[in-house]
Amino acid sequence: QNYQKDFLHFQEIFLTSSSNYTISSYLRELTQHPHIAGTQSSLETVEYVHKHFKDLNFETHTVNFEALLSYPVHSSLSLHFSNGTSKELSLTELGQLGKVVVPFHAYSPSGKTMAKMVFVNYGRIEDYNKLIDLGVNVSGCVVITRRGEVLSRAGIVERAAENGAVALLMYTEGGDGKTTRFNDGVERGTVMKGLGDPLSPGWGGIEGGEKLGVKDNQVMKRFPKIPSMPISVENAEMILEGLEGPKVPDEWKVTLKSKVGRVGPGPTLVNFTHQEEKKEATIHNVFAVIKGWEEPDRYVLLGNHRDAWTYGAVDPNSGTAALLDIARRYALLMRYGWVPRRTIILCSWDAEEFGMVGSTEWVEQNLVNLGSKAVTYLNVDCAVQGPGFFARATPQLDNLIIDVTKKIKDPDSEDMEVYQTWFARNSGIDIQRLGGVDSDYASFLQHAGVPSIDLYYGKDFPVYHTAFDSFDWMTTYGDPLFRRHVTVSGIWGLLALHLADDLILPFDYSAYATKLQDYAKTLENLLGSDLDLRPITSAIQEFTIAAKEVVSEAKELREQITSDDLLIMKRRSLNDKLMLAERGFLDPEGLQGREWFKHLVYGPPEDDESKLVIFPGIADAISRATRMPKEQEGKSAIQHEIWKVARAFRRAATALKGELF
Amino acid sequence: QNYQKDFLHFQEIFLTSSSNYTISSYLRELTQHPHIAGTQSSLETVEYVHKHFKDLNFETHTVNFEALLSYPVHSSLSLHFSNGTSKELSLTELGQLGKVVVPFHAYSPSGKTMAKMVFVNYGRIEDYNKLIDLGVNVSGCVVITRRGEVLSRAGIVERAAENGAVALLMYTEGGDGKTTRFNDGVERGTVMKGLGDPLSPGWGGIEGGEKLGVKDNQVMKRFPKIPSMPISVENAEMILEGLEGPKVPDEWKVTLKSKVGRVGPGPTLVNFTHQEEKKEATIHNVFAVIKGWEEPDRYVLLGNHRDAWTYGAVDPNSGTAALLDIARRYALLMRYGWVPRRTIILCSWDAEEFGMVGSTEWVEQNLVNLGSKAVTYLNVDCAVQGPGFFARATPQLDNLIIDVTKKIKDPDSEDMEVYQTWFARNSGIDIQRLGGVDSDYASFLQHAGVPSIDLYYGKDFPVYHTAFDSFDWMTTYGDPLFRRHVTVSGIWGLLALHLADDLILPFDYSAYATKLQDYAKTLENLLGSDLDLRPITSAIQEFTIAAKEVVSEAKELREQITSDDLLIMKRRSLNDKLMLAERGFLDPEGLQGREWFKHLVYGPPEDDESKLVIFPGIADAISRATRMPKEQEGKSAIQHEIWKVARAFRRAATALKGELF
Ligand SMILES: [Ca+2]
Ligand SMILES: [Ca+2]
């Protein structure tokens, strides 16, 4: 009882200790210089974060890995018109004086070519098919594409290479096709497939550890086969205006704002040069640890990456500033006598931009301990991009998120809680899922099976991965008063307090069961009656029953707040079940051909264009089936993956029940 | 303090409650009829064991699986001499009236052939090479081989098939080549590769679950390509006497007791017929559960198989009788007020003889719970084969076994403890390891990473897998007074009491570290300076340090026997580390090409003739390297496996440390 009262008291202190002043000062410091991973310039932020944790008297660690990163050495683009004139395109962003890295695609191979250009819209399969209909062959050409919402950069480049293109230029309009880009910013980004250091797939890339050769097949298959480069909207328009050939299809124009009319090829030629350097670099993850008093061997992890393509005021250091402020507030709580029941770990990742490298290496390195002891991973990347709260999570955490947003003030509406405006905007609660690989939660959830959350405010900010993602932009547009920052750090920090301190873990697996039922319907609609989905539906039934039982067991134990020996052990045992149930969704042997991905519910399908965005194993089997000569063979392969998912549901149910019989 | 005293008191009751009378009566009941798995006749033993547990008031369960088993339908052998006469060989064992199953090789394909015969000694590669030297080609012939100690039945048949043989006859002399077989007993056995139901590789073969088709490649590759049959020594001698051709090499004669002089082929022809039936059968595992009072979610498992090729008095029901007597003695303890701290589970497996099917299906089905909660698996198969104590274990359990044998009376020497005679016989303590796949510990250790023990008295008993493995043989030769049975059940039951009741798990990882150091030396001697073993030696160092720290942490906590909230949790946390460290040796993705095998230290090499019998991944890479055209390629592959083992050691060290930093 005492303890419960204390806990409410500490929550109160946490909530009243927010400060937009401190957060903004952290962000200003972090964004003084560009700090791309693996370079000298990034060390300042390592030291800044480390010192911050240290000064607050936290147990602090810097854990290094060696990883193969990629940097641009020299790039150029010039247009050669049919009238014999030519024009060199500027690749740097206006107003920048060489401090930020030139816009590039990390891991794009070096290459040099002089060729005609073709506009391929978003670079999807349907786009290439349309071009074939128009009689346009991209083989031997440089393709120019815009980045849409479906394909990853790597996916765009891969399709271009498959269609015979020799190089690729990519530009980004407003994320929704309506907003404009900010100035002439150019979107940097990685084109590597998979996660983590390419030289140490599946294991921690520690110094002195095993490293594959750069020419190893396993390594090479993660890099694109053709070179690519991001360009500005201005450059893109100039190029597109010079194209002749068939007219741009009407359906492409709907969202295309340039005044361009034809797809090419040519007649203008482009002289494309890109020279990259791959380099084994040292990367630095920084940690603060608050050891739990009762269960030091249970971990609640808060993570955010620190490395940025440029100044990183939004991406990722709005999150870093929030993390540092949570550290400050937790330190305050500790001065009032608080120690968390479970261990809290604040994680500052490096080299996320290159492919979640810092977090992935650390997860790989610590898989055994994380697999058996990590309670939840709470990720925040671009904490503040604009207005509006967004959350993604594994479903057993949905209700906790909802509860917590009811306790935090909305930064943009007087006298409202986040919950209310969030609900109003979506006409309900809309929590997305974590099947993507766009931030550091991916290794925790998809490789290690740790229940995860990802939070952010605003989306599709126009300076994404450009030189204009700066403190200036944040104070002018993103969050002038840093009230959204305060909100995110409040939600993030309070979530972690519950996860670390609640007697019984605030996990609701009935919500998970409901989601699985939805997914089964999605699958049924997609596959029709061709395949037998009963293994899945009956496994979901089992999971649902187990979830219900655990909910009532939890209710019972929550009410017994005194402690005797047996009760302590009963709580631990229940909490272990709650923690480990998510691991049941893992298949230790991984997805066929992409064994690193272990989670059978959440993970990216091999094909970005897959209609199915859950159950990556089933999604892959569906894609492969379309390439199989015998229909029956494809069906059996899909059915086999359906069985695997059903068994994963049963494993999770068994883990939840926690009983052998 | 009270608790410790109580515990010693209960130990005392356990030790004084032994009874050879009860054990012998259990064995008599179990061995009244043959009880091969999957048949009606086996149901009596299911009921007998179930009723025994039930009558003792234990929570009792029967868990069924569906598995593809194999039975003989019709077999015949006749010799056709060059003089035109012929002779039908009797395939049944004399003195048996058709009650026991005819001697056969389970999963041998059906086949029919008339061909010349060649004697191939043990059927090793070197034996076939010798025959080539002698100018003898076995292609198209039926080979006759004796069973040695190196090759498994499946390995013998595989080599014969690779050399072009069309069928195989196998006989067994005394295990050491010196003792004789008992009467005309013939050794039955399985020739399937791998463990568990072939139709559900890697998952529990429950009714209504996924089953592969019998013609699936994954299934077919587990069965031999040519038919085979076991024969008696008498029949073997008759066949061998009729062979002409080159003389039997001198080195083969050393251990060959038959008066046979030539290897063949022919001139005698053999008419070989074998017709098998593969059948999906229901198999029954029976369990008794004693729920722990403090840690019901930690399992100590005692297991023994129940199915037998014939009467099974040694194999396996001497172990079953011991298990049933432990149940009786535990029930007695409970009447005196004992409840174990952790849950104890008595397991009676079915279909072990077909390839560890019952235990494997159950382990596969319950992998998530066993992986996170099983403390130790204690196996006893052929409990009593003759005189002399034998133990195999994962090394953290060595010291516990030694301690326990000091408390149990030797059955064959007045006033001695087992420890003394055991020590004297080996001039030291000789605990073997569990890299084989000859009993039900294999799935627990090699698939799930559960620390394991296997115990038995005597070895190489002459009625192994014959019709003469009967209660009669046991009372006449094996253990007339059942004193050895009492000894095994005493050691087995007391080991389990310690594992279930000790405040701190009695695991000593320093002993494991010492073993790993030995293994590193073995590897160094085998591989020379060609490969870099430093990853392994430095990982062992890390493991050794972690083990030492845990030993002193355990010492400290053992001394604090009072209980407060924090101490309870500290113990649980330490015990979790001790339990989970063994899991670190698993590679979740498994051995290349044999993904079911996850343990990188203990497991069977793919090649039975491998010189290396630890580190199956490295052993396999060495075998594959000999078949690679480029030497360097082979070396890199071995080096990669060395790295994997080193990482497994580090994982185990990390799990033991239990710290992320
Ligand atoms: Ca790695
Ligand atoms: Ca199976």
Ligand SMILES: [Zn+2]
């Ligand atoms: Zn980011």
Ligand SMILES: [Zn+2]
């Ligand atoms: Zn980014």
Ligand SMILES: [Zn+2]
């Ligand atoms: Zn046996």
Ligand SMILES: [Zn+2]
């Ligand atoms: Zn046997």
